[in-house]
Amino acid sequence: MRFYGFLLRLYPASFRAEYGEEMRRLFARRLREANGPGDTGALWLATVLDVAVSAWRTHADLLRLDVRYAARALSRAPGFAVTAILVAGVGIGAATASYSVLDHVLVRPLPFAEADRLVDLWENDTLHGYGRTELSPANYRDWKSASRSFEGMAAFTNTSVNLAGEGNPERLDGVLATPDLFEVLRVRAALGRILTEADGRTGAEKTVVISDGLWRRRFGGDPSVLGRKVLLDDAPHVVVGVMPPDFRFPARSVDVWTPFQFVADDFADRGDCYLKCVARLKKGVSPEQARTEMRLVAARLERAYPKENHRIGATVLRLRDEMAPQARLLLVALFGAAAGVLLIGCTNLASLLLARAVGRRKELAVRTAMGAGRERLVRQLLTESMVLAFCGGVLGVALAAAAGPLVTRLVPNALPIAENPPLDLRLLAIAAVLTAATGVGFGVVPALRACRDCAGEGLQEGARTGAGRSTERLRAALVVAEITASVILLVTSGLLLRALWKLQRTDPGFRADGVLTMRTALPSPRYEKTGVRQNFYDRVLAQARALPGVSHAAYITTLPIAMTGGIWPVIPEGQPDNGDAETASLRFVTPDYFATLGIPLRAGRDVSRADTGQSLFVAVVSDSFARRYWPGENALGRRFRFGQAERTIVGIVGDVRVRGIERESEPQVYLPSGQVPDGSLVGYTPKDLVIRSSVPAGTLVPEVRRIVAREDPLLPISDVRSLADLVASDTASRRIQARMLAAFAAISLALAALGIHGLLSFTISQRRREIGVRIALGAMPRDIVEMVLGRSLLLAGAGALLGGLLGLAAGRAMQALLAGVRPADAATFAAAIGLAAAMTAAGSLLPALRAVRIDPVAAIRAD
Amino acid sequence: MQDSESAPELSLPLPPATFHILLSLCEEDRHGYAILQDVSRRTRGAVKLGAGTLYRSIQRMLEQGLIEETTERPVPEEDDERRRYYRITPRGMAVARAEARRLAGLVELARSSGLVPRRV
Numbered sequence: 001m002r003f004y005g006f007l008l009r010l011y012p013a014s015f016r017a018e019y020g021e022e023m024r025r026l027f028a029r030r031l032r033e034a035n036g037p038g039d040t041g042a043l044w045l046a047t048v049l050d051v052a053v054s055a056w057r058t059h060a061d062l063l064r065l066d067v068r069y070a071a072r073a074l075s076r077a078p079g080f081a082v083t084a085i086l087v088a089g090v091g092i093g094a095a096t097a098s099y100s101v102l103d104h105v106l107v108r109p110l111p112f113a114e115a116d117r118l119v120d121l122w123e124n125d126t127l128h129g130y131g132r133t134e135l136s137p138a139n140y141r142d143w144k145s146a147s148r149s150f151e152g153m154a155a156f157t158n159t160s161v162n163l164a165g166e167g168n169p170e171r172l173d174g175v176l177a178t179p180d181l182f183e184v185l186r187v188r189a190a191l192g193r194i195l196t197e198a199d200g201r202t203g204a205e206k207t208v209v210i211s212d213g214l215w216r217r218r219f220g221g222d223p224s225v226l227g228r229k230v231l232l233d234d235a236p237h238v239v240v241g242v243m244p245p246d247f248r249f250p251a252r253s254v255d256v257w258t259p260f261q262f263v264a265d266d267f268a269d270r271g272d273c274y275l276k277c278v279a280r281l282k283k284g285v286s287p288e289q290a291r292t293e294m295r296l297v298a299a300r301l302e303r304a305y306p307k308e309n310h311r312i313g314a315t316v317l318r319l320r321d322e323m324a325p326q327a328r329l330l331l332v333a334l335f336g337a338a339a340g341v342l343l344i345g346c347t348n349l350a351s352l353l354l355a356r357a358v359g360r361r362k363e364l365a366v367r368t369a370m371g372a373g374r375e376r377l378v379r380q381l382l383t384e385s386m387v388l389a390f391c392g393g394v395l396g397v398a399l400a401a402a403a404g405p406l407v408t409r410l411v412p413n414a415l416p417i418a419e420n421p422p423l424d425l426r427l428l429a430i431a432a433v434l435t436a437a438t439g440v441g442f443g444v445v446p447a448l449r450a451c452r453d454c455a456g457e458g459l460q461e462g463a464r465t466g467a468g469r470s471t472e473r474l475r476a477a478l479v480v481a482e483i484t485a486s487v488i489l490l491v492t493s494g495l496l497l498r499a500l501w502k503l504q505r506t507d508p509g510f511r512a513d514g515v516l517t518m519r520t521a522l523p524s525p526r527y528e529k530t531g532v533r534q535n536f537y538d539r540v541l542a543q544a545r546a547l548p549g550v551s552h553a554a555y556i557t558t559l560p561i562a563m564t565g566g567i568w569p570v571i572p573e574g575q576p577d578n579g580d581a582e583t584a585s586l587r588f589v590t591p592d593y594f595a596t597l598g599i600p601l602r603a604g605r606d607v608s609r610a611d612t613g614q615s616l617f618v619a620v621v622s623d624s625f626a627r628r629y630w631p632g633e634n635a636l637g638r639r640f641r642f643g644q645a646e647r648t649i650v651g652i653v654g655d656v657r658v659r660g661i662e663r664e665s666e667p668q669v670y671l672p673s674g675q676v677p678d679g680s681l682v683g684y685t686p687k688d689l690v691i692r693s694s695v696p697a698g699t700l701v702p703e704v705r706r707i708v709a710r711e712d713p714l715l716p717i718s719d720v721r722s723l724a725d726l727v728a729s730d731t732a733s734r735r736i737q738a739r740m741l742a743a744f745a746a747i748s749l750a751l752a753a754l755g756i757h758g759l760l761s762f763t764i765s766q767r768r769r770e771i772g773v774r775i776a777l778g779a780m781p782r783d784i785v786e787m788v789l790g791r792s793l794l795l796a797g798a799g800a801l802l803g804g805l806l807g808l809a810a811g812r813a814m815q816a817l818l819a820g821v822r823p824a825d826a827a828t829f830a831a832a833i834g835l836a837a838a839m840t841a842a843g844s845l846l847p848a849l850r851a852v853r854i855d856p857v858a859a860i861r862a863d
Numbered sequence: 864m865q866d867s868e869s870a871p872e873l874s875l876p877l878p879p880a881t882f883h884i885l886l887s888l889c890e891e892d893r894h895g896y897a898i899l900q901d902v903s904r905r906t907r908g909a910v911k912l913g914a915g916t917l918y919r920s921i922q923r924m925l926e927q928g929l930i931e932e933t934t935e936r937p938v939p940e941e942d943d944e945r946r947r948y949y950r951i952t953p954r955g956m957a958v959a960r961a962e963a964r965r966l967a968g969l970v971e972l973a974r975s976s977g978l979v980p981r982r983v
Contacts, residue, residue: 011915019918022947026896026914050913058919 001028007048010055012062013375066383073384077356081388083754084352088392090747091345092431093399098338098740100400101410102331104421110319111246111417113186114280118319119287121153121277121294127311127580135275138267139301143277143314146297149290153279154181161256162523164231164714167218171521171718174232174256175249181257182209184280185249189241191215192226199240199259207259208237212245214255232256233523234714248416250276270308271569274683278319291316310580319416326816330737331410333492333814337744340485342431344748346438347485348755351478353385353439354471355762378444385439393432409736472766475759476795482755483799483836484806486748490832491807492814493741498828499819500738503731508560509656511598515723516697517559520708520715521687528679530613536711537590537673537686538609543707549695554593555673555686557586559723560658560665561730562688567666571641572629584625584667585658586643588676588686594620594653596692597723604636604651611672618672620651625667642669643681660730662819690723697722749839752799756792756843764788764851771851772859781852788848796840800833807832871957874927875965880912880920885929885959888951892933895921895947921949929955 004027008020027047034040074081109115122132123139135143135155144153156177163170175181182194189209199207208230219225229236237258248254281290294314302309364377408420520540527533537555544553557566569581591608594601602623611618619642626635626649639648647669658665673686693700701720708717728735764771771784811823821828877885887893887901899912912920924930933950951959973979 015918015922018922022895023914023918026899026917029896046911046913047915050915054913054915054919058915058922061919061923 001031004047007051007055010051011058012379014062014373015058017373062379063383066380067387069380070384070387074387080352080356084349084388085391085395087345087348087352087751087754088389088435089395089399090751091342092393092396092435093403094338094744094747095335095342095431096396097400097403097407098331098335100421101407102335104417105331105411106320106328108417111248112319115319117151117281117283118185119279119281119290120317120319120322121279122315122317123273123298124313124315125311126313128583132315132317134273135277136270136273137262137275138270139273139309139312140275140277141267142301143294143297146300147290147293149281149285149293150279151282152180152184153277154178154184155260155275155277156181156250157274157276158250158254159258160521160718161232161258162234162521162714162716163218163256164234164716169714169716170218171519171716172214172255173251173253174258175254176258176260179259181249181278184278186280187243187247187249190244191223192239192241194241195257195259200261202261202263204261206232206235206237206261207240208232209241209243209257210239211243211247211255215242232258234526246418248418250278250416252416252419270305287316287318307578310578327733329814329817330733333496333817334410334737334740336810337489337492337741340489341744341748341751342434344482344485344751344755346434347478347482348751348758349388349435349438351475351755351758354475354478355758357381358471358762358766381444382440385444386436389432389436389439392435396431406736406740410733472759472763475762479752479755479759479795480799480802482748482752483796483840484803486745486752486839487800487803487832487836488807488810489741489745489748490835491804491828492810493738493745494828494832495811495814495818495821495823495825496734496738496741498821498825499817500731500734502821503661503734503819506657506661508661508727509599509654510560510723512723512727514692514694515597516691516693516700516704517719517721517723517726518689518701518704518717519687519719520689520717522685522715524679524682527685530674530676530678533676533685534609534674539711540689540707541590541592544689544691544704547693547695547700547703549700550691550693552592552596552692554596554690555590556593556688556690557588557684557686559688559690559726560656561660561726562719564659564663566684568643568669570625570629570669573639573641577641582628584621584642584669585665586684587668587670588673588684589620589670590673590686593670593690596690597656598692599656600654602652602654603634604649606651607670607672609674612674613677617645617647617675618650619647620653620670621649622653622655622668624655625669626652628667643671643684644677645675647671661727662730688719749835752836753839753843756795756840757846759795760788760792760844760847761850763791764847764854768854768859771854772856775854776856776860784851784854785848788851789844792840792844796836800836803836804829804833871954871961874929874958875962877958877962878920879910880916881924881929882959882962883910883912884917884920884924885951885955885962888930888949889956889959892935892948892950894949898949924955928952929958 001024004024008016008023011020030043031040034043110118112118121135121143123135124131125133134157137155140153140155147153154177156175159174159176161172161174163172177195179195179197179200182188188194190212192209195207195209198204210225215221215225225239225242228239230239231237243257279290281287291314294316298309298312298314302312367377368374404420411417411419411421522533522536527536541553541555544550557563566586567583568586570584571577571581589607591606593599594606604620607618607620619640621635629635629640630638635649635652637649639646641647653668653670656665656668657663658668676685689704691700691704705717708715771787774784807829808824811818811825815823883902883906884898886905887898890901893901895914895917899914899917902910902912921930925932929952930949931952933948936948970979
């Protein structure tokens with residue numbers, strides 16, 4: 001019988017109270033009537049089954065009833081319902097969307113088997129302050145053979161290749177890799193095979209593995225592509241494999257993977273560094289252990305090659321940690337802000353529910369009096385909160401999905417992950433639970449307290465202080481928390497905006513407007529000879545300059561910002577080469593480049609068509625270069641060793657931010673395109689075409705395409721964009737983040753205003769009688785307004801003070817993102833506090849007016 | 864769950880337990896245990912309602928207005944006062960009739976398809 005009593009506990013308490021006793025008696029009677037143990041057993045079995053099914057159904061009945069009741073109750077208070085759902089939805093949406101990115105970019109393992117064992121290896125050049133530099137083939141070979149921490153180690157370098165034949169020529173991002181790259185990553189081809197050691201042998205037939213995207217786009221997803229020959233930079237390559245759609249390495253833009261075929265010469269120069277290195281740790285070896293080992297390996301190599309490897313160490317980083325710390329910090333800040341919005345949303349919801357609970361004391365008291373048990377009331381209130389949380393969750397998902405395209409732009413290009421973060425359902429669940437918990441904590445508990453307090457008194461007229469006062473205090477604390485959080489958000493987003501403005505005002509060193517850029521990479525061996533390339537440049541540039549509206553046109557290796565590396569050691573005349581030379585960036589240009597970009601020529605001359613391999617090797621250097629080596633002297637005519645030859649300075653130009661707006665750049669050296677040695681420095685042959693014109697790009701681009709196609713129909717044109725776009729892209733993710741943060745701040749401000757408005761309205765309705773008495777006793781409208789505003793100012797002041805302090809701390813934490821704007825930036829703080837004050841005023845206005853309009857007679861008589 | 868004012872047809876089809884309880888209460892007011900016994904007797908032991916199913920059905924039928932609790936006791940002196948008696952309402956009667964018609968229609972359909980032997 002005791003077991004039956006236990007079974008009965010599976011039913012809702014209200015059902016048990018109603019029928020439990022009868023069911024117990026009924027069961028006891030049946031038990032008595034049972035004949036023998038067989039009958040009793042059957043009865044028990046049937047009873048357990050019966051209870052399991054009907055208890056569950058009774059709960060479902062009740063839930064259905066409560067949902068209907070909640071829907072009716074909420075539809076009677078549409079203002080409350082809509083506000084609560086909006087508040088919950090915005091919070092859930094913001095948190096879900098930004099956490100999805102955070103999780104996608106920072107948390108989730110990369111899409112490789114046992115990705116936590118994958119690391120990147122870099123050289124570090126402590127002498128010049130570079131933490132991560134690429135390896136030379138010789139150092140890679142020696143690292144690989146000397147280290148014991150790794151299961152495998154592969155090297156690769158990013159390339160771009162022209163794909164020709166079968167349709168329009170196309171410029172593709174590619175990777176040249178040691179064939180074991182795929183083994184190290186533990187990936188298989190979806191079709192055909194991955195690269196094997198045989199593909200990497202010197203003289204082997206050239207092979208290529210292509211991406212799923214290229215396969216579908218270019219070859220229509222035709223499996224017979226395997227074994228077909230395609231022209232990559234004019235050289236035939238056999239397609240041996242197609243990778244699966246989710247394989248992206250090292251970045252999602254890569255479409256072709258080709259094997260290195262090293263020859264002995266490649267290992268000759270330890271200073272020729274162009275390899276990136278990825279390795280798989282052995283099981284049980286931590287990145288720290290690998291780091292320690294690699295440090296020893298590098299030290300041994302330094303002893304063996306004291307000149308080439310002078311102060312060259314090794315850096316071991318988890319593949320996941322490749323992301324720039326700044327980008328990481330921005331994402332974390334963004335998520336923090338979204339969490340803030342969610343928190344403010346929950347606070348607001350709590351405040352709304354508290355007010356509602358107090359407002360419903362009478363209704364609850366009536367229902368208690370009519371015999372509704374505590375459990376029924378709790379269940380109902382719970383259901384109501386859940387209905388609100390559910391609707392808010394649905395709205396939140398919709399908002400998060402709508403924010404998708406914006407959020408996508410925050411996923412860094414350089415990680416081997418998909419562009420679109422999946423909408424994260426785990427977070428959605430967390431956010432929903434949080435909202436529901438808020439609903440429970442602040443909706444049910446106060447309601448219960450209220451209905452316990454007033455089981456009797458609630459029905460009495462005028463019973464409205466007690467629970468109301470403490471609720472009011474709680475709500476006041478919530479409002480202060482809301483204002484605090486929104487001031488923090490205002491301060492941080494304000495700081496980021498200031499940083500963005502500052503960066504956008506930064507002079508990149510050139511005039512970006514009115515310049516069109518595009519890339520036409522000249523493939524070897526057709527364009528191996530410098531003379532052939534020079535002819536191509538001459539003809540294309542001459543025709544481009546002849547176009548209406550075009551004032552200047554030139555070619556350069558690669559545009560600043562588009563490529564940030566390309567640095568070489570500089571050895572000024574008369575100094576020994578002891579391996580610790582400082583570096584400068586190297587670019588080859590055609591004449592007219594400086595005029596095209598509006599880079600000022602300070603002294604001397606531009607490079608000229610007459611600067612060829614047969615004439616004096618000359619260089620145009622930037623201001624900072626001249627200052628570094630010949631401070632206070634005339635640098636013209638000085639000589640230095642750079643880029644495999646001795647150069648003489650013939651011109652000095654303004655500095656350019658090669659590494660992007662936010663970073664300091666090395667000094668720049670420009671060499672004439674006619675002095676690229678034949679068949680050497682292939683990566684540095686000019687390929688970016690720049691044209692300054694007064695006509696819109698839309699009309700210019702087709703003309704230029706025609707010119708290039710006339711000169712070489714097999715040459716693809718890529719990266720067509722304005723220089724201004726290129727500069728803007730440098731700060732694009734910052735812009736989006738600053739905007740999102742500003743949007744979050746605006747939302748939180750609106751929510752806080754709503755919170756203040758709600759609280760004051762509630763206070764005033766609670767104190768209606770008191771205010772009525774005051775008015776009756778002769779209080780002027782001004783006194784009443786002062787009373788209401790005084791209270792809101794107190795709350796706002798407390799919130800602003802707290803928010804200001806915490807905002808300062810938050811600003812300090814994200815100092816790295818502020819591009820030199822001080823965390824205690826006065827203008828930002830003034831604006832944030834000003835906005836908070838305006839928000840307080842806006843939130844207080846209506847309640848104050850309502851208080852003034854209270855009719856004393858009606859207010860006093862109402863009780 | 865239907866409103867107690869809607870047409871009886873809208874409550875159909877009835878869950879079997881509900882129909883059995885209505886049939887049992889058509890005859891006379893009964894308490895829970897009596898309903899169980901009656902249903903079992905009528906169906907010659909084929910339908911044995913469990914207590915849980917019975918009282919859940921009763922709760923729902925009360926809400927739907929198909930039955931009501933009654934304070935009258937058939938034989939007051941020999942009855943346990945704690946027992947609650949249930950009585951079918953006019954609406955319950957109408958719903959039970961509608962269900963019976965529906966079932967009869969089904970049987971007719973089955974008969975015309977030759978599934979049920981015609982009574983001679």
